[in-house]
Amino acid sequence: MRVHLIAVGGAAMHNLAIALHQKGFNVTGSDDVIYEPSKSRLAKYGLLPVEMGWDEDRITSDIDVIILGMHARVDNPELIKAQEIGLKIYSYPAYIYEQSKEKIRVVIGGSHGKTTITSMILHVLNYHQKEFDYLVGAQLAGFETMVKLTDTAPIMVIEGDEYLASPIDRRPKFHLYQANIAVISGIAWDHINVFPTFENYIAQFSKFIDTITPKGKLIYCELDEELRKAVAQSTADVVKIPYGVPAHEVVNGITYLLPQHVALNVFGDHNLMNLNAAKNVCAQLGINEDGFNAAISSFAGAAKRLELISAKDQTNVYKDFAHSPSKLKATIKAVKSQFTDRKLVAFMELHTFSSLNKDFLKEYKGCMNDADIAIVYIDAKTFEQKKMQPLTEQDIKQAFEDDRLLYFDNQQELLTYLTSLNYQQTNLLMMSSGTYAGLDLHQLANQLKTN
Structure with missing residues (x-):
């Protein structure tokens, strides 16, 4: 079975490529850019494309199946060629x-x-x-x-x-x-x-x-x-x-x-x-x-889901793959309920399309109220990259309905503030589906003052 994956570098797509390779299929793939860890993992199995970019000459009649990733566009030249010669085309869920x-x-x-x-x-x-x-x-x-x-x-x-x-x-x-x-x-x-x-x-x-x-x-x-x-x-x-x-x-x-x-x-x-x-x-x-x-009883948790970064004295540091209002509220409640005798510093990064939409932002009303210190961070470049109207600090506070909330759009200022606090009998919870402002979370955990 010969299978070609268009947009092979995605998280699901590159894993599917490896799984099919392990099953004994003849697997090839293409993409315009492939980031880590997909790049190294594809290379490990000999599946990394020799050249980046799209090339309709890769699409030939002896391919049994084309699998199309979400990252590809409808005008992708490889997709168009596959359609023209009548190849079977599937999405990865199909x-x-x-x-x-x-x-x-x-x-x-x-x-x-x-x-x-x-x-x-x-x-x-x-x-x-x-x-x-x-x-x-x-x-x-x-x-x-x-x-x-x-x-x-x-x-x-x-x-x-x-x-x-x-x-x-x-x-x-x-x-x-x-x-x-x-x-x-x-x-x-x-x-x-x-x-x-x-x-x-x-x-x-x-x-x-x-x-x-x-x-x-x-x-x-x-x-x-x-x-x-x-x-x-x-x-x-x-x-x-x-x-x-x-x-x-x-x-x-x-x-x-x-x-x-x-x-x-x-x-x-x-x-x-x-x-x-x-x-x-x-x-x-x-x-x-x-x-x-x-x-x-031996399940330690899924990666990035209330993942423990550091535990020392009466201070735990967690990261969590949370960005939606419901996830944010549930995660904050969980940490506060588990450690009733500790304060909670909760930091979250807004970066998804939904979370940066001014109309959707009001869905975050009250979702950080249980935190003793609540912090929201947005990388100022994100609005430009997503071609969206920038939000202001006032927009954020009004949407969350929390005047205590602290807002940062500068990574260094955020880091300075986080490391200035005393975390004695205090937990730090960091939530994002992004990069946490590019911070090294383990290094940050080691810098916290706990007495």
Whole structure:
């Protein structure tokens, strides 16, 4: 099987290229620019294009399949050539379905928690030495790639997001997988450049429910009001399985599941709900409660999700892949609830298209109120790069409705302020889906004053 990936350098695309190469396919790819870590990982497997850029001469009739990444444009010369000579063209989610249509497909959807829920399921299956394929949105400890495809695994676990499949397939990715077992963790408006209204965004989740195979299972968070409405209104022929926050207690900064008193490495109501979603999925896959608890106690968390950078004395430093209002609020609440005797300095970077949109910004109202010191950073160059109208400090404070909030658009001034504070019995939480203002987080953690 000869496969060519257009825009091979993306996070999902380069992992798919490696997975297909490991499966024995003849894999080639192209891109106009490839950044790290994709570049080194493709080179390791001999898959890095010799030259960057697009070349229609790469597209020949002996190619069996073209896989088109979201980074490509509709006028891409390789895409046009493939269309002209009639090659089969797939988006990567459509091709994932092709590779898994004979398997039990577990698809994890929702505005937040997808990566963590998927990671928990993979951890438990791996612990019990089950055979499975997967697609997950982060690099996980113990897993070489973010995608695995085999001919023999009976199960495929897929992190299914709601963003568009490809430039020529404008359906949300999770509509293409046709789940046998589906999870929806919650609905909180995002991607306003694609879904301009909340109603339009909610509709994508209702459609996702309709794509579940007949008699399939829908595992959903019943504590989410919008999701609960969508599930109640659905007439899809599925078994609906609700979940919430499991019984637990926090003792000396450690969360325990009750009644078995299972110690966990993760914490916060949002992570406990994620755990309950994973537990329900694993039950459908034949793993009972005792088996799940034995495995989940060693789960250390997904990369960049409340990831512990440093812990010394009474000061912990965390980073978290949070940018949407719901994620921000849940993460801050989790740290405050876990360490009730400590203050919290919460810093977040606004950099996504949605978060920098003045109309959407009001969705952040009150989401940092639980922090003792709340800081928002925006790289001043971001507005120019995204060709957007700059926001002012007053815009930010009005949207968050928090006059205490501190605003920075200069990296050095931000660093100076963060290192000027005394962190005695105080945690620092840094949240971004970007680069954290380009700061070296480990170096920053070592510079903090704790007495």
